[in-house]
Amino acid sequence: MTDARPITILVVDDDRSLRQSLIELIEAAGWQASAVSRAERVAGRLAETPPDVILSDVRMPGMSGLDLLASLDTSSGPPVVLISAHGDIPMAVEAIRNGAYSFVEKPYEPRRLLTILRNAAEQNRMKQRNRRLTDRLYKLSGLDRILLGQSPVAANLRRDILDLADTDAAILIEGETGTGKELAARALHDLGTDPDSPFVALNCAALTPDMFEAEMFGVAGETGGRLLAAANGTLFLDEVCSCPPPVQAKLLRVIEDKQVLPVGAATPVPVRFRVISATNEDVERAVEENRLRQDLLFRLNTVVLTLPPLRDRREDLTLLVTHFLDHYARIYEIAAPELSADDLAALMTHDWPGNVRELRNVAERRVLAARRGGGSVGQALQSAAQSEEVPDTLREAVAAFERELIGKAIRTHQGRMDAAAEALGIGRRTLNEKIVKLGLDKEALL
Template structure:
């Protein structure tokens, strides 16, 4: 058994022999183990030290363990508590658990039984802390207020839709190329929904068709070869929360019919069972396929498509929103440097301009991997961006040679260059802004300024 010295334990029992036994046994594993003979004595000890775990007899002189309100009801001083009793009464056990006990053990017990109860408590505590950290990281990823990261208008529109529909139970279908952040958008919907259950992602294309039903709905003992015990499905784990069905277009037609029934009845039937189990699940599905086309081709059920397509959220490819790259790079750099334990890489203006000019065929996922690679190397990799994925230079696109008088002011050079690039791209402002390494908003502002100056001069 592994030692966990960071955990502190307080034993409360009026029997000296039991206190001595547990103190001696648990001191081998925990650095701080103390004992008390009553609730009053225990409270005096707790005034000078916080304990992660309390092991308390129910029958005590004065107040009983179940009446230990300071330990059971004060959230700011909350500790896990294991109750012990020599009276094997069901009502006592129920009362103890209702009072807030983490576990319940009957006297006399073997040391292994007590250690197993302690391990269960510590595992729950670890999972609770891990959940807290994950929520805090999610808040950091979503910048506390925003659901999605970026400055582009399209991402701001997506963010506004997410925040508006998140508290509703309606199904959401997220479309977009691979790597555009569909799961991040789904997590944002869950994060802002107020639902207390878990966010459960499942990749429909990564699970073998013959076990997908069991994975989603669960199964009974003996339902099929190898089903040695009953098992809950992912719908059950997501009850009260959100089930994210990624790559929904990969789901077999037979399973689509069963999924549709589960969504309509808000209940699942485990494999091998005749009984349906009610579930409260918010469904978010995602695909990089054109489901409307899949329906026409007979590869996706029309009724399921309309059941999922209550609201469609379309995530644009990264090449169409280069103005978001700086914010994404900053977010990934901060998060990954902390995870890797390495300092972030400073990106120069020229580096950022190259990133904004690159087409990013792998979208946000490729950008994240690129930032991680930079942090690992401590610099930008050599030949980071293939020429084939950059905007064509002027000489290749048939543009005239750029030349200007040495007498021109810097503002004149800038205006000439920007207008020339815009002309090369046939007036496409987004494409021109990408090549220039500036945001579309900046380009619009400059053009508007020059237009106003021209009008005032005339």
């Protein structure tokens, strides 16, 4: 993807006339140039505004160009192109061996020099962009639930998300319940070219043919609809195999035509968005059973991203549970409980049908037990399956269910209350009232 910013070059040369000549050449190419007369001043410039490339003379009073090269970390900083009237083959070989991008002899050929600078700048920008993407990836709230790990499948997942994030390809995310499909979808969006654009998640199981046009397309002169809300962003279709067949046909038409016709409108409205979908089902079986249109599947599965179940990455269990124990220990303000041999055995022998989501909940129960002075991973696993936790009355059962469902929505949407309310199918005000009524602590949930 082309970077529209002009290339920036820092010229380092003690010869004023040559500095000016190089600046004029660089600016004539439509780029930006700045200059210093001594190599000792480069560090200060780098701290202020790092250029795309450093173009430095070799022989200068004080610090030479080779000394400057040796003082810089070219693996993370801008590439260095050295230029000298006194150059020879051994000097060029030494410069390249020490990390210089290229070596140019004076008198230089302007076109060749500009080509070298352009290539160096483009390489540096790609390197910096990949580094920023990686940093953003690990800073995403909650993304550690699916990306933390040293197993090959975890490493492959991180690589795939990074590779696919800045494409417009339709992506189908497959994975069992609890593997983090929506988190992966949000990562693909947040690491894309415009992370501030809308991310609209639709629970396809909740879409009904009767209300589809009004809710999705909007009503002329009243509401814009959820599909228009996703314009220039990402439309996430969750549980796509559960989408009613009539709705599938309407979604397919929108995806193909890239336009919607609001209810009561005379002309359609163009809309463009990236489509990411997710399912915990076998899509081929869903097609065979006529629950998923094959033509819709072909529009959704340009790329298939499969999230591994936790049982296939057991080597990550210790790392993951330690991370979650530390996380909840900070929330509940206690020391994280240490893992015993019995704890490790319980982790390794459990099948983890709820995947990373289940592991996270087990870690929270273990920390809560530690607050009371006891507990183990095995007991935390058992408590999840014990039937005595079911409330005695229907009212208590409903409250417990609402508490669990709302807590899950708040965690899934990283505290974004509008998104949590939308996922729950209720208004923001209603959600706030229920949080107060049920005694939920939003901060403790995150």
